[in-house]
Amino acid sequence: MEPTPTSSLQGTAAFASIQASRLPRGTAGNHNNSIAATATNSNDSSIPLVRSSHSPGSSGAPSSSTDMAHLLKELETISARSKQQQSSDPQPSSSSSNTAPAPAPTSTSTSTSTSASASTPVYQEPNRCYICFGTEEDSVGRWVKPCQCTLISHEDCLLDWIDKNRQQFAKKQVRCSVCNTVYRLAEPNSMLLNIYSTFDSLVHAGIPYLTFLGLTCSVLITSTTYGAYAVLTVCGTEEGEKLLGSPNPWGWRVWTGLPLIPVILIFSRTKLIDSFMPLIPLLIVGNDQLQVTFPPSPALTLSVMPWVRMAYNSVWTEMVARLETRWRHQQIAGSGVARLGMNASIDNSDVDPSTAIGAANPAAADEELSFFDRKDLGRTIVGALLMPAISSICGSFLGHFAFVRTRIPDNFHRNLLGGCLFVVVKDLAGLVGTYQEMKRRRVRRVREYAEFKDERL
Amino acid sequence: MSSAVQRRMLKEYLAIQKNSATRPHLELLEPVQEDNLLHWQAILLGTSDSAYEGGRFRLDIVIPTSYPIHPPTIRFLTQICHPNVHFKTGEICLDILKTEWTPSWTLESVCVAISSLLTNPEPSSPLNCDAANLLRCGDMAGYNSLVKMYTALYAMDEEEPQQ
Numbered sequence: 001m002e003p004t005p006t007s008s009l010q011g012t013a014a015f016a017s018i019q020a021s022r023l024p025r026g027t028a029g030n031h032n033n034s035i036a037a038t039a040t041n042s043n044d045s046s047i048p049l050v051r052s053s054h055s056p057g058s059s060g061a062p063s064s065s066t067d068m069a070h071l072l073k074e075l076e077t078i079s080a081r082s083k084q085q086q087s088s089d090p091q092p093s094s095s096s097s098n099t100a101p102a103p104a105p106t107s108t109s110t111s112t113s114t115s116a117s118a119s120t121p122v123y124q125e126p127n128r129c130y131i132c133f134g135t136e137e138d139s140v141g142r143w144v145k146p147c148q149c150t151l152i153s154h155e156d157c158l159l160d161w162i163d164k165n166r167q168q169f170a171k172k173q174v175r176c177s178v179c180n181t182v183y184r185l186a187e188p189n190s191m192l193l194n195i196y197s198t199f200d201s202l203v204h205a206g207i208p209y210l211t212f213l214g215l216t217c218s219v220l221i222t223s224t225t226y227g228a229y230a231v232l233t234v235c236g237t238e239e240g241e242k243l244l245g246s247p248n249p250w251g252w253r254v255w256t257g258l259p260l261i262p263v264i265l266i267f268s269r270t271k272l273i274d275s276f277m278p279l280i281p282l283l284i285v286g287n288d289q290l291q292v293t294f295p296p297s298p299a300l301t302l303s304v305m306p307w308v309r310m311a312y313n314s315v316w317t318e319m320v321a322r323l324e325t326r327w328r329h330q331q332i333a334g335s336g337v338a339r340l341g342m343n344a345s346i347d348n349s350d351v352d353p354s355t356a357i358g359a360a361n362p363a364a365a366d367e368e369l370s371f372f373d374r375k376d377l378g379r380t381i382v383g384a385l386l387m388p389a390i391s392s393i394c395g396s397f398l399g400h401f402a403f404v405r406t407r408i409p410d411n412f413h414r415n416l417l418g419g420c421l422f423v424v425v426k427d428l429a430g431l432v433g434t435y436q437e438m439k440r441r442r443v444r445r446v447r448e449y450a451e452f453k454d455e456r457l
Numbered sequence: 458m459s460s461a462v463q464r465r466m467l468k469e470y471l472a473i474q475k476n477s478a479t480r481p482h483l484e485l486l487e488p489v490q491e492d493n494l495l496h497w498q499a500i501l502l503g504t505s506d507s508a509y510e511g512g513r514f515r516l517d518i519v520i521p522t523s524y525p526i527h528p529p530t531i532r533f534l535t536q537i538c539h540p541n542v543h544f545k546t547g548e549i550c551l552d553i554l555k556t557e558w559t560p561s562w563t564l565e566s567v568c569v570a571i572s573s574l575l576t577n578p579e580p581s582s583p584l585n586c587d588a589a590n591l592l593r594c595g596d597m598a599g600y601n602s603l604v605k606m607y608t609a610l611y612a613m614d615e616e617e618p619q620q
Contacts, residue, residue, distance in 0.1 A: 131525045131560040133465040161560055164526045177559035
């Protein structure tokens with residue numbers, strides 16, 4: 001890689017000097033402080049050689065040799081500073097290398113010598129920390145060789161890296177990125193620290209579950225509160241409190257029934273729970289004997305309501321279905337054949353009109369229904385949850401009439417009746433709206449441009 | 458701590474200048490300003506066998522002060538159509554820049570890795586869903602022509618992009 005043979009000679013010479021300076025240092029570390037002084041001396045002598053080994057590199061680089069010189073100067077000041085620290089305080093380096101395993105320095109020197117002979121760039125200096133890129137010359141710290149490959153590093157750098165990896169899980173194994181050897185730490189095995197770190201990682205792992213639990217609890221509490229509010233609103237304060245019983249202690253029926261109220265209100269907008277809807281009041285009513293009286297007690301009313309709802313729903317669907325078929329017949333009889341179902345009318349254009357209508361009906365009915373079915377999720381949920389308030393408003397409105405007040409003396413039944421009336425009125429209004437919309441669709445058409453080109457906008 | 462970053466960046470800088478001949482797809486890799494070694498720029502060249510051929514893609518590299526422990530932040534300044542690069546922000550989805558980072562990577566090797574990401578996209582972790590969907594459907598003709606179009610559109614300007 002070196003451009004000229006002289007520079008490569010210089011490079012090997014520099015390398016040899018570095019090697020020479022390293023060997024006594026290795027032994028110095030193993031034995032005592034007196035030789036460490038000579039080690040620093042030999043280090044000092046290596047400075048100019050290192051500079052000479054760098055300078056051919058800078059002249060070989062094509063661009064900005066002045067910048068290179070400037071950077072090299074900076075590098076040297078760094079190395080000089082670190083050397084001063086080393087020479088002024090030799091104690092830590094020797095003491096740390098005393099604790100080091102004996103074979104470490106020799107093996108590093110052999111491995112680095114092979115790598116250095118394989119590729120000669122100045123960059124590949126022997127004993128280079130693979131984390132901070134510091135070398136013997138320009139950095140301080142204990143060297144470690146934690147795995148079987150050629151990567152060596154400062155102990156502090158490696159500990160930083162391990163710590164960063166263990167931020168999340170204290171027990172995580174950190175591996176060498178090249179040979180995949182697990183780095184092993186010799187650390188005192190403290191019982192207390194073990195317990196602490198286990199607890200710490202448990203907490204860390206448990207946070208998502210705890211969050212989920214907290215959210216569930218808050219939903220449950222909100223539902224219970226809403227349920228109590230709904231019962232008090234619909235039944236009136238006295239009846240409601242009687243129904244709920246004394247809050248201290250509430251039985252399990254109340255505790256499960258109250259949070260279920262909003263859920264069931266929302267699901268009652270769908271047909272999903274029709275099959276077990278009638279069973280739900282049993283939760284609230286409990287073992288009390290049902291007595292048929294007039295006006296019926298709240299418990300009896302609640303047990304009857306699901307059946308009323310189902311009956312109303314089936315009657316209503318039947319009625320609407322009939323109405324819609326009649327309207328559709330009118331529509332087809334009118335101008336809307338082509339618009340009703342493009343495919344059907346095209347496919348069956350030469351078939352008898354009545355069979356064409358029959359064939360088109362299911363698909364067309366779906367189309368029309370999906371057009372008029374404007375119920376989105378938010379509307380369903382909000383509408384369901386507003387139901388108690390609406391029925392109580394309607395109930396108090398009914399209470400203004402003396403006729404109703406004499407027949408139905410208590411708040412609960414008035415509210416219930418108000419709610420039912422509201423549902424019926426709302427459904428009727430929807431039906432009227434649908435009818436109007438269908439009528440308009442039947443007669444509408446796109447205007448020809450010629451018709452309105454003279455009109456002013 | 459920050460002086461350790463400076464030292465490492467200085468050494469990486471020297472090595473990059475030394476090896477400039479050995480990396481054909483990296484036109485430029487240098488600090489934006491000579492006195493700040495924590496902010497670099499690079500220019501990747503589209504390889505001749507890929508749809509990015511002829512394009513010059515500018516990278517913005519920010520070195521954190523905790524550098525070899527934490528990875529550098531790299532993004533494309535040149536707009537590029539690639540499954541793992543965000544089309545608007547230039548963010549790169551590459552594991553070695555995130556979870557698989559180790560200090561043994563250098564700026565140079567990371568740039569080489571990004572260069573090879575250009576020719577070997579990973580459509581299963583996309584930042585650009587449209588490009589990734591083309592790849593996942595196996596529509597190589599569509600993918601290549603899309604990449605070529607954006608390369609010609611954004612990466613072949615003669616003038617330097619103002620940043």
